[in-house]
Amino acid sequence: MSYQPLTTPYYSSRRQSGWNRNQNTVAFASSIKLGPISHTILIALMVTIIGLVYLTQATMTTSYDYEAQKFDNQIAELETKNADLKVDNARLTALEKVQSSNVAKNMTTPVSTEYAR
């Protein structure tokens, strides 16, 4: 394996510039050159992408809202049904209903009562 020298156009050694401790001594510059039109197109593209990302996120949030609303409606409906069932249950177990039931009608009074002591 042979040693490959650096091909960077701007190379400065420690001796060539005022070198200080902990300072980078090598600078790189891209060989690709972009003109003003390319810059403009790139910026426009970036703005478009960022805009699209924003729109996607906003739309997603809104779609979650609709989803949440659907669940809220379901919860409300189930709560209403639950409340209706509670009302039915309360009516069916009301004292008057229980007392007029066949079970209650068939009950008899004990002749005598003994108490455990």
Place this chain on the structure above:
Amino acid sequence: MPQLPFKEMSRPAIIRWLLIAVMVVFGIRLFYLQVIKHADYAEMAAAEQIKPLTIPAKRGLIYAMDGSTPVPLVINQTLYTMFVDPSIVKDPSKILDTIRSVAGGNLQPNLESLISRKESRYQILGKNLTRRQAEMIKSKNYAGLGFQEVTARVYPEAGLAGQVLGFVNGDGVGQYGVEGYFNSQLVGKDGRLKSVTDPSGVPLTIGDKNVNIPAVDGDDIVLTIDRNVQAFAEKALAEGLKRTKATNGSVVVIDPRNGKVMAMANLPTYNPAEFGKAQSADLFNNAIVSAPYEPGSDIKTFTVATGLDKGIIEPDSRYNNTDYIKIEDRTIQNFTKGQTGDITYQTALNYSLNTGMVTIAKLLGDGNSITKGARDTLYDYFHNRFGFGKLTGIELSNEQPGIIISPSQRDGGAVRYSNMTFGQGMDLTMIQVASSFCSLVNGGTYYPPTVVEGKLDKDGNLVAAPKKTPKLGVISKTASDKVHKMIHEARTAFFANRDKPGYDIGGKTGTSQTLINGSYDNDQTVGTYLGYGGDTEAKYVIMVEVSGKGMGLQGGTDAMPIFTDISNWLIDYLKLQPKG
């Protein structure tokens, strides 16, 4: 004059300048709209997009006890009001056929007339339809037929304990009873939702001004009222009134070990579900807490307790009784004559002798007259210790304190205090008398009466209400034991065979004349009976009152049988074991 050279502009330059001019105009306009008028337009947009919604809190439910289990007395139900826009109805007969078959009992009269009023845009066809009924009708998709949700209070036990419960008026405000007393706790707190909405009103989370404060539902309150005891008390009272032809009656049942009210019934009453049909607003008042009256001879138990506690009498200590006794310029006489000579205070209580009670009042003084000291002592016991003439603090609307005249007032002389020893000359409520009677038979502790057992938490568990502070030593334990026994003797002297054998039952009759235009009317009397029952200790106190305009009702013959019915039933219900 030299002509200035006109520099012609090229067409692109003209267009460029025109475009610049247009852009400047646009820029100015945009600056005006977006900067100067920003706040106005932001407000307009917010008004259009952001909708404040109220999240209604659910009104708390009210429960009674069934033994140790809470059971609902008042619950909420979403009901529907069905309306129609007659101007767009196409086939009225088809609509009427459907709604009659689905919700016949909830419809308005004259349906044909209502639905044919083409000039009207809104006619109510039915009220209080259930969700199922509404859905069945909705599924037919009739043009012009609509439904409006309403939350209604429903009463699965019908009118049970109506005057204890109270009702909720059209504005959602609790009136009378528990609904009135606890309105602020039952009503809860509405929540707020402020959010950007889409055109159909669906709240969206976009925007930075959203507010979402959840509703706080009202408390679910559990009463000490036991629905079985309440139902039996109402039944026994109704039967008692039928038997005696009395028009008004009241019953209160209290546990003397803690002051918990097990039943509280008045007749006539009303059904809270149909409070609008009540003939008079008087029916909304619970007479047991709101209608002070002269309690009559029931109070003799308190006079005897005072004498025993002060150590001036014993049950078997004797005094010389006469049929009449003179206090200042007034002569007080007994209803039952002939019990004269050397008799015991037990006999005086058994025969309900006014003269015996006046004698005790004299003994509280110098023995010869009802001195200021005697009156102060009686006032201390009656007002400060037994709570007569004071609010008991029971959790029901419109409680009245009653009236008791202190010895320092102009009318607080010996005559008044002699009358007070046998229950005249003061106005008390039944709840005052019954709750302080508990202290006579429970060892001398006054428990403030309560109708609140606790609350239900979110999981439906009963959380007990904080206990009210009892007043210890209203009378001594010794005095309580003695008066307890005397009250038992007073009942067994005349009504022994009415009770189930082997139990400790006691009671005292009361027959009070009614004060009409400033003078007592012997032909219109209020009959009361105040007693207790139990096995090794008093487990219940029952007070009964019957009255009627122009009727002479007696404690012993008219009120006492109602007490007996309830007492004998309670012995079985509470599974009390006979002694011995």
